[in-house]
Amino acid sequence: MSQSQGKWAYTKGLHDLGNGCYAYLQPNGSWGWSNAGLVTDSGESLLVDTLFDLKLTREMLDAMRRAEPKAAARIGTLVNTHSNGDHCFGNELVAGAEIIASKACAEEMIRDGGAKRLADLKRNAAAIGEAGAFFAEIFAPFDFEGIDLAMPTLTFERRMERRVGNKTVRLIEVGPAHTRGDVLVHVPEDRVIYTGDILFINGHPIIWAGPVQNWINACQLIIDSDVDTVVPGHGPITDKKGVAGLKGYLEYIAREARRRYDAGMQIFEAAQDISLADYSSCGDAERIVVNVASLYREFSGGKVASNVIELFGMMARIRQNQRR
Numbered sequence: 424m425s426q427s428q429g430k431w432a433y434t435k436g437l438h439d440l441g442n443g444c445y446a447y448l449q450p451n452g453s454w455g456w457s458n459a460g461l462v463t464d465s466g467e468s469l470l471v472d473t474l475f476d477l478k479l480t481r482e483m484l485d486a487m488r489r490a491e492p493k494a495a496a497r498i499g500t501l502v503n504t505h506s507n508g509d510h511c512f513g514n515e516l517v518a519g520a521e522i523i524a525s526k527a528c529a530e531e532m533i534r535d536g537g538a539k540r541l542a543d544l545k546r547n548a549a550a551i552g553e554a555g556a557f558f559a560e561i562f563a564p565f566d567f568e569g570i571d572l573a574m575p576t577l578t579f580e581r582r583m584e585r586r587v588g589n590k591t592v593r594l595i596e597v598g599p600a601h602t603r604g605d606v607l608v609h610v611p612e613d614r615v616i617y618t619g620d621i622l623f624i625n626g627h628p629i630i631w632a633g634p635v636q637n638w639i640n641a642c643q644l645i646i647d648s649d650v651d652t653v654v655p656g657h658g659p660i661t662d663k664k665g666v667a668g669l670k671g672y673l674e675y676i677a678r679e680a681r682r683r684y685d686a687g688m689q690i691f692e693a694a695q696d697i698s699l700a701d702y703s704s705c706g707d708a709e710r711i712v713v714n715v716a717s718l719y720r721e722f723s724g725g726k727v728a729s730n731v732i733e734l735f736g737m738m739a740r741i742r743q744n745q746r747r
């Protein structure tokens with residue numbers, strides 16, 4: 424959420440963080456424009472996430488191989504931070520790698536139906552009204568056809584450690600939060616952490632799963648850890664100030680949504696009623712409606728639920744209202 428970009432430029436492509444760590448950035452970080460990472464040491468490498476389609480992932484892997492011809496020639500380990508397609512749809516291009524995810528993430532990948540579901544939705548967008556139009560608009564730049572999602576080959580719960588050359592990489596499960604099985608990738612020796620979509624910078628985060636307190640706790644865990652460089656799932660590279668900004672946003676909307684839930688306000692009405700003035704520089708503000716819906720589901724113990732098509736429809740309406 425914060426503007427804090429420190430010393431790192433926000434430009435498309437591979438950024439050398441030093442000592443064999445890299446971030447791959449895709450401005451402007453809006454829907455589907457995710458970041459990824461690479462950790463290398465002594466000729467070995469660990470990739471953090473692939474991208475939303477095969478073309479984008481191929482470009483990224485080429486850039487990584489140019490920067491690290493030896494270590495990235497054959498990537499030994501791929502970690503998927505979570506199940507959303509913009510972090511795993513390119514998996515099949517990392518042939519032979521061990522693909523690691525949390526158990527909950529792997530289960531959600533199966534449940535979500537891979538790229539085929541998004542390809543079908545995109546093809547049939549015209550038949551699903553305002554939700555379809557919004558969906559077609561935000562996912563127009565991506566090609567979901569012909570993707571055969573390579574699934575995790577190794578899953579874990581809570582924590583796992585891997586070696587990359589002589590470096591230790593810690594995988595920390597902090598979900599369910601953004602999705603059901605979110606994982607942080609921490610490289611203690613380099614004081615770097617790759618957060619996946621536990622962190623959105625310059626854009627509204629989106630709570631698909633919750634509970635929100637898990638996400639707030641994940642932010643606190645990053646703030647309490649020995650890191651200097653924080654690579655978010657979307658947006659520019661940041662530091663702990665960026666994490667604190669997102670934590671503050673989650674606390675704010677959870678509080679505001681609760682007041683409106685207690686007052687009996689409907690989801691759409693509440694989403695429009697919550698002031699986002701303090702976050703006016705952040706993109707994708709329509710996500711507030713998904714966040715309110717997820718918070719209402721949480722407050723009601725699962726009784727107030729919306730499906731994804733309804734949510735996309737409400738986001739389309741919020742966007743239209745913002746354009747007026």
Ligand SMILES: [Zn+2]
Nearest residue numbers: 457509620656
């Ligand atoms: Zn993402």
